[in-house]
Amino acid sequence: DAGVIQSPRHEVTEMGQEVTLRCKPISGHNSLFWYRQTMMRGLELLIYFNNNVPIDDSGMPEDRFSAKMPNASFSTLKIQPSEPRDSAVYFCASSPGQLHGYTFGSGTRLTVV
Amino acid sequence: GENVEQHPSTLSVQEGDSAVIKCTYSDSASNYFPWYKQELGKGPQLIIDIRSNVGEKKDQRIAVTLNKTAKHFSLHITETQPEDSAVYFCAASHQAGTALIFGKGTTLSVSS
Numbered sequence: 001d002a003g004v005i006q007s008p009r010h011e012v013t014e015m016g017q018e019v020t021l022r023c024k025p026i027s028g029h030n031s032l033f034w035y036r037q038t039m040m041r042g043l044e045l046l047i048y049f050n051n052n053v054p055i056d057d058s059g060m061p062e063d064r065f066s067a068k069m070p071n072a073s074f075s076t077l078k079i080q081p082s083e084p085r086d087s088a089v090y091f092c093a094s095s096p097g098q099l100h101g102y103t104f105g106s107g108t109r110l111t112v113v
Numbered sequence: 114g115e116n117v118e119q120h121p122s123t124l125s126v127q128e129g130d131s132a133v134i135k136c137t138y139s140d141s142a143s144n145y146f147p148w149y150k151q152e153l154g155k156g157p158q159l160i161i162d163i164r165s166n167v168g169e170k171k172d173q174r175i176a177v178t179l180n181k182t183a184k185h186f187s188l189h190i191t192e193t194q195p196e197d198s199a200v201y202f203c204a205a206s207h208q209a210g211t212a213l214i215f216g217k218g219t220t221l222s223v224s225s
Binding site: 004033035042043045048055056091093098099101102103104105106107 | 144145147149154155156157158159162164202206211212213214215216217218
């Protein structure tokens with residue numbers, strides 16, 4: 001198994017541009033999570049899906065952030081327009097269900113200049 | 114909602130010593146407590162977990178203890194090695210459809 005696959009690994013963009021982060025979860029895992037990691041705030045939950053349905057998006061900072069999971073093997077996190085304060089490492093993780101550990105991807109390091 | 118506090122934020126030990134990282138949680142309904150290790154440039158990796166029906170779990174040099182009454186749990190690493198150097202995160206969640214909430218992390222440095 002290739003694990004959770006995220007792309008791109010690094011993204012540098014100018015303020016105001018749209019950014020799309022991608023994630024392919026492990027086959028058979030029915031839960032998918034998006035986290036953001038910064039030095040100041042640590043690992044913050046942004047949103048999670050169960051069986052492709054968004055369950056909790058209370059961690060999404062504002063309307064500039066949106067996430068979709070059109071099928072069991074793909075999810076996107078979009079930021080439009082991007083701002084410098086969005087600079088962080090964004091992780092996608094998947095899990096086979098409740099009370100099971102998550103498998104994290106390698107993350108996308110986003111820099112907004 | 115759940116809040117997880119983790120201490121210390123940094124920990125330096127000599128090779129062969131033991132290391133202990135402690136976490137407290139706020140939601141008494143939480144019943145799943147994993148620990149993750151994150152190496153530089155990589156995503157967090159699950160190293161051990163414990164569920165609320167167990168007070169202690171051990172896997173070679175790593176052990177986790179849970180005190181549900183006090184709402185705290187700890188990670189114990191014995192006979193530390195330089196390759197144990199990393200950032201360690203604790204987390205908590207409960208079965209009722211919530212995602213893991215993470216502590217702020219502990220940077221462990223093991224010097225030889």
